Amino acid sequence: MRYCVLFVIAALALLTASCRNDFEFEPSTGDLSFSRDTVYLDTVFTNIGSSTYTLKVYNRSNKDISIPSIRLGQGENSKYRLMVDGMPGKVFNDVELLAKDSMYIFIETTIDYSEYANDNTTFLYTDRIEFDNGANYQKVELVTLVQDAYFLYPQRNDQGQYEAVRYDSDDNPGEPVLLKGFNLDHNDPNNGDEYLWNNTKPYVIYGIATVPDGETLTVDPGARIHFHDESGLMVRPGARLVINGAPSADPEVLENEVIFEGDRLEPDFADIAGQWFGILLMSGEENIISNLTLKNATVGIYAKAPQGDDTTIPKLTITNSQIYNNRNFGIWAVNANISGTNLAANNAGVASLACTLGGTYSFKHCTFANYFNNFNQVPVALNDYEERPDAVYIAAMDAQFDNCIMYGSGNLGLSSERRAEEPFSTRFNNCLIKIVDSANRLRNNSLYPFDGNVPELAAYNDGCIIANGFSITPDFTAPFDNVLTLGEDSDAIDAAVNIGIITDITTAVRPNPSTGIPDIGAYEYYAAE
Known part of the structure; x- marks a missing residue:
């Protein structure tokens, strides 16, 4: 009987549904x-x-x-x-x-x-x-x-194959390692001289734009360079890169700043890491970067000699520049020679600055932060080795940091490793460095600049502030948004020593005349009026 009642109810429901005007629009x-x-x-x-x-x-x-x-x-x-x-x-x-x-x-x-x-x-x-x-x-x-834009890209031959450029050394034996890319052209029929990137309209790069041996790429103030997915700029041994950005009156527009970023201009892509590869700096010539904003790459600047080249030491002088939101590294230097002044780097999946396989480095009034949402990322990483398939390679390290900040969302502002007895000299003068070492695992490690280390050891500090908790802080304005200016409660204020860097990254006078003592990092603090 119960099943009959259920059948009648279902039948009535079906009849009712069939009478609806569901399809009358x-x-x-x-x-x-x-x-x-x-x-x-x-x-x-x-x-x-x-x-x-x-x-x-x-x-x-x-x-x-x-x-x-x-x-x-x-x-x-x-x-x-x-x-x-x-x-x-x-x-x-x-x-x-x-x-x-x-x-x-x-x-x-x-x-x-x-x-x-x-x-x-x-x-x-x-x-x-x-x-x-x-x-x-x-x-x-x-x-x-x-x-409108200048478009630079590899050509195809009659078989539909793209141009390619060599990634390894020209003298490397065996099959060459090739990337989809092209050498720049002094007389391109559409773009003119591609060794001068001007500010008349943006450049959009597809593939690896390459500066070959003996050539110089010059980038004018105000140039805007956009890279497509997996694209980048390669500066080969014997070539030069000169980025001539200049100070800007408008901190939002950055009218004279040179900007390297991806080619997706929508706001949703404004802070997405890994949209293009980065700058491959393989040259030991006098490469100069001034007033550059580089963001959203995989590796912002990758300074390394090509595979098979054991003589070239990549060289770079970089000033008044910002490097943000890179998937792996802001700057990755492999046995390179880099001098940086008024440099701000933040938000990288591994390190904002990594100096590996030794090298020679000098950084003055730089801010290395890292608030990237990743496990164990650090602002600065230093080591003397590189693991390759055939062996572990070791080289001497000589690095000096003066009036620099190394601070991020993790416990360590600095990671330092040494594999062998090659010379390993790292000096930290009047820096603010975050080292939260609650278990005292690093306190007796000579690679870390705690009080009591002396110049004869691998690392020592002179007047540094070690932030071993959260009471000492640079008080960045908005570090997750790459705003690394100092807040009024910053411990970096009036904590540096005058080393002759008379303006900060924004061209503000250093030191602030109201105190006469410079601040640690790339930014000089000025109270809001």
Whole structure:
């Protein structure tokens, strides 16, 4: 009997459902709601596809409706592309939307700047998504800023193979190690002299742009260089890199700063690490970087001689520069010679500065921080070895840090390792270094600059502040957002020694005339007025 009752109930439910007018859609009356009234597709480079943006369309009524038409204002001639209910196109008819329901419209664009030639390097491209017509007409505006650029990329031969450049030494025996890339050209038919990157419009790099032996790449103040995924810049032995950035009046616009970053300009990509490879610095010539902001690479600057080259010592002088948000390293120097002044580096998956396989280093008034969301990342890592498939290689280390900050979200601002009895000299003068060593595992390790270490040992400090807890801090303004200016409670204020660096990374006078004593790190503290 119980089963008969259940059968009757199920039958009645089925009959009731069959009587509903589920498939009767009424014409829309123009009462649609939208998640936004204007969709900004942010900035795109000419002929480069945008990200996919979304618009949500709501039917807030109690009736199932049919929207007679959804279309782009310029119809089939529009540079925008839509996807509605899973169907791509530019004009859609009789689009159904259930009561109290919503749907997504996906929007993309690719625009050829040359079709809209003018005297500027950017222009606004606009259109609209139109819903219905007449008294029921509704619209949502679409806006995109299109930017012209120089495009540098490897060519293909008749077989469709890309150009390649050598990654290992030219003298390395055996099969060469090749990367998809190209040598720059003094007389490129589209870009002119590619050994001078100017500020007239941005550069977009595909593959590994290479400066070969005997050539110099010069980058002008205000240049903007964008690298596609897995792309980068390689400076071969015998070549030079000269980045001539200059101080900027506007700290937001950075009009004279040189900027190296990825080619995704949408805000969602502004702080995403690993969007491009980085700078491969293989040259022992006088390479100079000034006023550079480099961000979102895998390795910001990778200073290492190519495989098979045992004589080149990569060399770099870097000043007034910022290196942020790199997947592995901000600067990775392998037996290199680097001098840095007023350098700020933060947020790297392994280390903001790594000096490995020894080398010669001098850093003055630098801020090395690391707040990257990763396990055991450190601001500074020093060691004298490199593990290779055939052996462990060892080289002498000589590094000096004057008036520098080494501080991050982990317990250690400094990691130091020594594998052999090669000379290992590391000197820390008037630095603020975080070393939280609650178990006293490092206190008697001569590689760490605790009080009592003397110059004869591997590491010693002269006037350093060791932050062994959280009571001593640089009080960075917003370190997770790469704002490493000092707060009013910073222990770095008035804790440095004057070593003749008369301005900070922002060109503010050092020391602050109100105290006459410089601050530790790249930034001089000035109280807000």
